[in-house]
Each structure stands twice: as C-alpha cells, then as structure tokens.
Amino acid sequence: MDEILKSDRLTHLKYDIRGPVYEKSLELESQGYKIISLNIGNPATFGFDAPDEIVHDIILNIRNAQGYSDSRGLFAARKAVMHHTQNIGLPGITINDIYIGNGVSELIMLSMQALLNEGDEVLIPTPDYPLWTASVAFCGGKPIHYVCDEAADWNPDLIDLESKITDRTRAIVVINPNNPTGAVYAKSVLEGIARIAERHKLIVFSDEIYDRILYDGTLHYPIAKMVNDTLCITMGGLSKNYRAAGFRGGWMIMSGARHRAKSYIEGLTLLASMRLCANVPTQYAIQTALGGYQSIKDLVIPAGRLYKQIMLAYNRMTAIPGVSCVKPRGALYIFPRLDLSQFNIADDEEFVYDLLTEQKVLVVAGTGFNYLDKNHFRIVCLPTVDELTIALDRIEAFLESRRK
Ligand SMILES: Cc1ncc(COP(=O)(O)O)c(C=O)c1O
Incomplete structure (x- = not known):
C-alpha cells in the first residue's frame, strides 16, 4: 500500500519543546527511568493549582x-x-x-x-x-x-x-x-x-x-x-x-x-x-x-514560590564557571549560555541529549527557540526548590564531567 504522506506544509515546521529529545525522554520513561522534565511550562504538573x-x-x-x-x-x-x-x-x-x-x-x-x-x-x-x-x-x-x-x-x-x-x-x-x-x-x-x-x-x-x-x-x-x-x-x-x-x-x-x-x-x-x-x-x-485579587502576586514576591525557584536556578547556573545567564525579569524560565570552549560539548543539541541520557534531566536546546548560536538551553523553573535542586545538581555534575 502506498504510504500516507503528511502535508508538504509541515515539512519545515518544528516544535522542539515536544520534539525528538522529548520523544527520547518518553522512551527512557517507558524503560523505567525517572526523568526530571524541565521542558514544558505547564504549572499544574508541578503542583501549581489554578485559584x-x-x-x-x-x-x-x-x-x-x-x-x-x-x-x-x-x-x-x-x-x-x-x-x-x-x-x-x-x-x-x-x-x-x-x-x-x-x-x-x-x-x-x-x-x-x-x-x-x-x-x-x-x-x-x-x-x-x-x-x-x-x-x-x-x-x-x-x-x-x-x-x-x-x-x-x-x-x-x-x-x-x-x-x-x-x-x-x-x-x-x-x-x-x-x-x-x-x-x-x-x-x-x-x-x-x-x-x-x-x-x-x-x-x-x-x-x-x-x-x-x-x-x-x-x-x-x-x-x-x-x-x-x-x-x-x-x-x-x-x-x-x-x-x-x-x-x-x-x-x-x-x-x-x-x-x-x-x-x-x-x-x-x-x-x-x-x-x-x-x-x-x-x-x-x-x-x-x-477581576479581584491576583493570587499570582503571592508567587512572584521574594517570599513566593516562583521567585525562590527561578532565582535558585539563576544563582546556581551562574555560579558554574563557563555558564552565564541574564537575570530573568519575568516569566518562568532561565536561558543560560554555555561557553563551549570550556567543555567537551559540541553544541546545545548534544548537550540536551547527553544530559537526558546520562543524568535523566530534560531541558530544551536554544536552537529549539530558533536561536542561531548553538550554545544556550532553557530551564523551566516550575519544580519545587527541592526537586529543582536535584535537577541543578545533575546539570552541574554533567557539566563538570565534560569540563576540559
Ligand atoms: C510566549 C507564549 N505564548 C503562548 C503560549 C501558549 O499559550 P496557551 O496555553 O494560551 O495556548 C506559551 C506557552 O508556553 C508561551 O510561552
């Protein structure tokens, strides 16, 4: 039987937040591995309830x-x-x-x-x-x-x-x-x-x-x-x-x-x-x-859960030699930059793939956001401080294992 082909209009479309590396994470999960997924900005899955x-x-x-x-x-x-x-x-x-x-x-x-x-x-x-x-x-x-x-x-x-x-x-x-x-x-x-x-x-x-x-x-x-x-x-x-x-x-x-x-x-x-x-x-x-009270305010003040998490991620990443990051002013993410001259890592895609397979942490490569330089990645800062700390420890350990 002739193969059923997708529309030509889809040929150059990509959405890496749920792309091939995400598929790999599902495969690893089906093999029994627990993955810390920091790829999707989905508040409910991290215990943030709607009001x-x-x-x-x-x-x-x-x-x-x-x-x-x-x-x-x-x-x-x-x-x-x-x-x-x-x-x-x-x-x-x-x-x-x-x-x-x-x-x-x-x-x-x-x-x-x-x-x-x-x-x-x-x-x-x-x-x-x-x-x-x-x-x-x-x-x-x-x-x-x-x-x-x-x-x-x-x-x-x-x-x-x-x-x-x-x-x-x-x-x-x-x-x-x-x-x-x-x-x-x-x-x-x-x-x-x-x-x-x-x-x-x-x-x-x-x-x-x-x-x-x-x-x-x-x-x-x-x-x-x-x-x-x-x-x-x-x-x-x-x-x-x-x-x-x-x-x-x-x-x-x-x-x-x-x-x-x-x-x-x-x-x-x-x-x-x-x-x-x-x-x-x-x-x-x-x-x-x-209308009415905006409960998001409680989450973004310095004592708030979102603030603590995003600043933890920012502080931990910028403390690693060879990693820099512009301090986030809003939203739910940090977008750190890797100085690839300091690591045995070819590019952002290799980084996210190897981080996933070796440390079981899923992030998205900068090129997934149509960024041309292949040296950034995005971390979703929604997990609790405890879970985020485990993920950040693993990212740090991975980078140390690749340090030149
Ligand atoms: C900048 C931006 N716009 C739109 C969306 C999608 O929003 P919605 O859930 O309302 O479709 C997202 C989701 O992450 C986003 O980050």
Whole structure:
C-alpha cells in the first residue's frame, strides 16, 4: 500500500519543546527511568493549582456552558477583558475588539491564517516562542528573525529589526515578557518598535501571556498603549498567570488603527466562526480570573514560590564557571549560555541529549527557540526548590564531567 504522506506544509515546521529529545525522554520513561522534565511550562504538573475561585466558577456554570457561544466569545468574558484594558489605561476598546480563543496558541494560528499570503514576511524575535515561527511558516508566510541582544538584557535590537523590513513585511511579533529569555522589555525599546511599525505600516502582534509574572519590581509596559497609527493585537490568557493551562483559555485585543483593518478583521471573524467558538466552560473563568485579587502576586514576591525557584536556578547556573545567564525579569524560565570552549560539548543539541541520557534531566536546546548560536538551553523553573535542586545538581555534575 502506498504510504500516507503528511502535508508538504509541515515539512519545515518544528516544535522542539515536544520534539525528538522529548520523544527520547518518553522512551527512557517507558524503560523505567525517572526523568526530571524541565521542558514544558505547564504549572499544574508541578503542583501549581489554578485559584479555587476559578475552578469553582467553572463548575458552577457548567450547565450554562452546554451550547456554543458567539464565535468571538461570551459577552461577560469579553466585557471582563474590556475592563482589563480600561484598568491598564488602554482607552477606546469596545467589546467587538475582543476575541476569545482556546488558548493563545489557537489565536496565534488563527491570526496568521487570516493575514498571510504566500511569501508574506513576519518579523519574529530570535530566540522566540517557536509556535510563532511555526504558525507563520504553516500559513505560507516567511518568518524573518530579528535579534534580541543578550548583552542588552535580551531587548530587541531595533537597528537589526528595521533593517530586515522589506516590501513583503506585514507584521512584527513581540513576546513580552519573553519566553525563553525571561526578558521584560524596556519602555524605550517598545516605543521604538511602535514607531517602526507605524512608519512601515506593519501590524504589531504582542504576546503578553506572562504579563503578571514579574520579579524584583519590574514593570510591564503593554505596547498597545504606544501604538496608535497602525493595528495592534495583544494576546493574553489563563495558562500562566492563572495556572490553568489545561483549560485552554485565551483572548486577543485589537487596538490602534482598526479602521484600516476592516478586511483583516472580517477574515478573523470568518475563521473564528468556522471553528464555531472557544470552549465555553473555560470562558466562564475569564471574568473571575481578571477581576479581584491576583493570587499570582503571592508567587512572584521574594517570599513566593516562583521567585525562590527561578532565582535558585539563576544563582546556581551562574555560579558554574563557563555558564552565564541574564537575570530573568519575568516569566518562568532561565536561558543560560554555555561557553563551549570550556567543555567537551559540541553544541546545545548534544548537550540536551547527553544530559537526558546520562543524568535523566530534560531541558530544551536554544536552537529549539530558533536561536542561531548553538550554545544556550532553557530551564523551566516550575519544580519545587527541592526537586529543582536535584535537577541543578545533575546539570552541574554533567557539566563538570565534560569540563576540559
Ligand atoms: C510566549 C507564549 N505564548 C503562548 C503560549 C501558549 O499559550 P496557551 O496555553 O494560551 O495556548 C506559551 C506557552 O508556553 C508561551 O510561552
């Protein structure tokens, strides 16, 4: 029988967070090995529960959630997102500027499907959260990576960004706070991106799913407040700030020059209708999540669990000669750099593979985030201090075993 082939569109797509090394970890687990998995930013699997109030309100409303909703989302959920825009000082957002999705992931894909023609270019940071690159490529677009500068706390390099604009460029993607680097961008840099986008009439897509996971008093500036003369689309969701990744809830806010994007918005609405609606039980959690007490605050203060874990990982890694790391300001990750001249390690991929097979610790290589230098890796800092300490001990032992 002829082999059933996958679509050609998938040929160059990759998503290494659940890629071949992850498959190897599953194989090792099936052989009875216990793997410490530091590859996926999934809070629930590390004992982070969604706030009780969210779980309670979904249960309470489950009977009301049996039918499809409006394809853009339930009124109350969208109204809650609208109030959120008012609270952060973003004026003029109406309920029809807001779409609810099955997580930010679905909205990333949907927003690219509605936008791109064959060969259209989208500027994406390197390193990036790889779904952006994959979605652009899947939709026939060309991901063009602009540099985030490690020497400038991983802020985007505006000169590099602007130099990569061509007559095919349609949009700039911003991921702030950033996965994998933990950077939270400076206000002046965001202003710079907004001006570049306006000058070249590019859409700004801002993925702000970690906007409340901030350390050491770091402030987050929503770029939507700086973009007036072009379209801006901001995405947020329940997965990280509210530790409810499995509920698959996200939203998309359109701001700026919507009047010049009628056709695109029509396209977004059409695609949202074709998938009928986002899952409705989860939509009942959005109002509860966005209003009232924000329990994430307790986790990111110096006495908080997330803060202790991420700083432990940062301090331990930077104490190893030959390893450096920019201090994370937000999100759930550190992105250390290996000075490969000090170790018998060829590149990041060999590092993650050998670390897995020898020490049973799973991390993701920097190249999995479309980073060109093959000398970084990402650690998910969600395990408890005790479990993280075991993993960090093993990473250290592995590096010592490879030291030149
Ligand atoms: C930057 C970024 N955007 C989007 C997502 C996916 O979010 P969701 O769970 O809402 O689909 C992730 C998940 O790790 C992420 O890190």
